[in-house]
Amino acid sequence: MSIVSFFIFFLFGGIIRSIAGKSHIIHFRSPNLYPEGLAYDPSAQHFIVGSFRDRTIHAVTDAGVVETLISDPSLPLNATFLGLAVDSINNRLLAVIHSFAPLPPFNALAAYDLRTRQRLFLSLLPDGDVTTTDRAVANAVTVDFKGNAYVTNSMGNSEGNFIWKVNTEGEASIFSRSPIFNQHPVDRNAPFSYCGLNGIAYVSKGYLLVVQSNTGKMFKVDAEDGTARTVLLNEDLNLPDGIAIRRDGVVLVVSPVEDGKLWFLKSDDSWGEGVVYDKIDLDAERFPTSVAVGSDDRAYVVYGRVIESIMGKEGREWFDIEEVKSERESKDENVWVFVLIGLGLAYFFFWRFQMKQLVKNMYKKNN
Numbered sequence: 001m002s003i004v005s006f007f008i009f010f011l012f013g014g015i016i017r018s019i020a021g022k023s024h025i026i027h028f029r030s031p032n033l034y035p036e037g038l039a040y041d042p043s044a045q046h047f048i049v050g051s052f053r054d055r056t057i058h059a060v061t062d063a064g065v066v067e068t069l070i071s072d073p074s075l076p077l078n079a080t081f082l083g084l085a086v087d088s089i090n091n092r093l094l095a096v097i098h099s100f101a102p103l104p105p106f107n108a109l110a111a112y113d114l115r116t117r118q119r120l121f122l123s124l125l126p127d128g129d130v131t132t133t134d135r136a137v138a139n140a141v142t143v144d145f146k147g148n149a150y151v152t153n154s155m156g157n158s159e160g161n162f163i164w165k166v167n168t169e170g171e172a173s174i175f176s177r178s179p180i181f182n183q184h185p186v187d188r189n190a191p192f193s194y195c196g197l198n199g200i201a202y203v204s205k206g207y208l209l210v211v212q213s214n215t216g217k218m219f220k221v222d223a224e225d226g227t228a229r230t231v232l233l234n235e236d237l238n239l240p241d242g243i244a245i246r247r248d249g250v251v252l253v254v255s256p257v258e259d260g261k262l263w264f265l266k267s268d269d270s271w272g273e274g275v276v277y278d279k280i281d282l283d284a285e286r287f288p289t290s291v292a293v294g295s296d297d298r299a300y301v302v303y304g305r306v307i308e309s310i311m312g313k314e315g316r317e318w319f320d321i322e323e324v325k326s327e328r329e330s331k332d333e334n335v336w337v338f339v340l341i342g343l344g345l346a347y348f349f350f351w352r353f354q355m356k357q358l359v360k361n362m363y364k365k366n367n
Helices: 003-020 306-310 327-366
Strands: 025-029 038-041 046-050 056-060 066-071 080-087 092-099 106-113 119-124 138-143 149-153 162-166 172-176 197-203 207-212 217-222 228-230 243-245 251-255 261-266 273-281 288-293 299-303 318-324
Touching: 038 080, 038 299, 046 080, 046 299, 046 318, 056 080, 066 092, 080 149, 092 138, 106 138, 106 149, 149 197, 162 197, 197 243, 197 251, 207 243, 243 288, 251 288, 273 327
Parallel strands: 038 288, 080 138, 138 197
Antiparallel strands: 025 318, 038 046, 046 056, 056 066, 080 092, 092 106, 106 119, 138 149, 149 162, 162 172, 197 207, 207 217, 217 228, 243 251, 251 261, 261 273, 288 299, 299 318
């Protein structure tokens, strides 16, 4: 096979894989796990999920092999692991821990060494002088390049809706209690109206992006002083939950309810304003709660069926982590694929023409 023929074969093979490639689905077995949080560890190249039912955290490979990473029986009985974040710089796993009623209130952030799997600290999160019968709900976590963690309190009333900060030594404080978080009206008759600030992600330019479930709003929060502003979006997000950011700056937001969605958002002005440029339907029955960016900047959601656990059901053994592709991005990629086809074919025919002329000239010279 000639070099050019090999080039054409390789090009068309890549085109076929690009057009016909299916989304990656990880079907894994872990009885009664009901994972709510999802993170990806790029160094180990596996996903990490926490249990809604017991005090364990697990690694899940691309092939669906499950391994227990953390078992922490020193935590309160039936404590729930919610948000997870991998601190790649310090090789730590950060895990939000919460106890739902009727258990006694408990909100904490734990840090575990990903090499030794030992707990580095357990930081109790201050309640913020909450005076109502509602109690704080530590939910999601992100980490900045210095190793500081930021945790959302999802109690969605005027006393809730704040963000904790936990430094690298495990010292916790209330970081942001911006009045902006309570500025937008809430329909108290709507499902999950009690859930306020939820998913949170750190942007390397020095700010946080936070979504609010009961209003559908997104906020930009300064990572130095905690001041916040509402991000102007072209549409509100319906009960947003988890959030993640790709390396190209695209923001991914997942919703588990009604017609579950994964939104793809981008901004041209560092999130003063943002645009939803694609949204993909998800299987709401399987209750997707978290989104993570895996290898090659691919978006994955976890189908943890947590709503079953909340309703007191048990016995489920199988869960899923699934890749979600933007249909709009796929169409754009296909356009470039066909551009490459044209360039490849043009080069091939030009090469053939040149070779034909070379053979003709050699024939004339020899005769």
